């Protein structure tokens with residue numbers, strides 16, 4: 770059994786990830802901390818550091834947080850770009866940059882991206898761009914992580930549990946059950962793969 774910090778546990782993808790990780794000791798965290806063990810803001814270095822220091826020893830970080838702004842490219846402001854970049858891209862990079870100092874030998878990071886990086890739809894340019902950046906980050910930083918630490922990204926299509934939120938903008942896509950995303954997180958945490966983008970598509 771591993772000790773896993775699941776960030777964004779109260780969200781739709783967080784709950785999906787939890788379904789695949791329940792055979793481990795899972796410590797949960799989210800922005801509000803409601804219903805979770807810890808409160809964390811992945812947009813704040815100090816908050817990330819405090820989370821890792823409070824939890825103490827752990828074997829894995831599974832992150833399911835990445836706030837994205839949705840708008841057509843021609844209308845998208847720098848503010849909207851920066852909100853997405855600071856959360857979905859730098860927030861996740863900072864979890865790894867700071868977390869690698871705290872995580873146990875042989876530990877793992879599992880990050881969240883999304884299918885829109887390879888299947889473009891209107892309004893989703895910031896999500897697509899930052900998801901692609903994280904997939905690239907994972908493939909390349911895997912060579913640099915010390916002490917046998919592994920890293921993968923989970924790149925899912927929309928899940929059934931979120932179809933009411935995203936279905937309208939995702940015509941032509943078929944949702945998958947959240948438990949498929951849970952299995953992907955389990956492959957990342959339990960397996961020996963590293964530097965991989967684990968795609969979950971219908």
Ligand SMILES: NC(=O)c1ccc[n+]([C@@H]2O[C@H](COP(=O)([O-])OP(=O)(O)OC[C@H]3O[C@@H](n4cnc5c(N)ncnc54)[C@H](OP(=O)(O)O)[C@@H]3O)[C@@H](O)[C@H]2O)c1
Nearest residue numbers: 777779780781782799800801810811835883926927928931
């Ligand atoms: N839903 C899908 O079908 C799907 C498919 C592919 C990819 N994704 C990606 O998965 C990610 C999560 O999506 P979701 O649908 O699960 O969103 P969601 O249901 O809105 O959940 C968001 C979660 O993130 C937490 N959170 C928000 N800002 C945070 C911060 N600054 N620091 C720490 N935690 C924070 C929230 O905590 P509180 O509840 O406490 O505010 C909540 O637990 C997004 O990047 C999305 O693009 C989603």
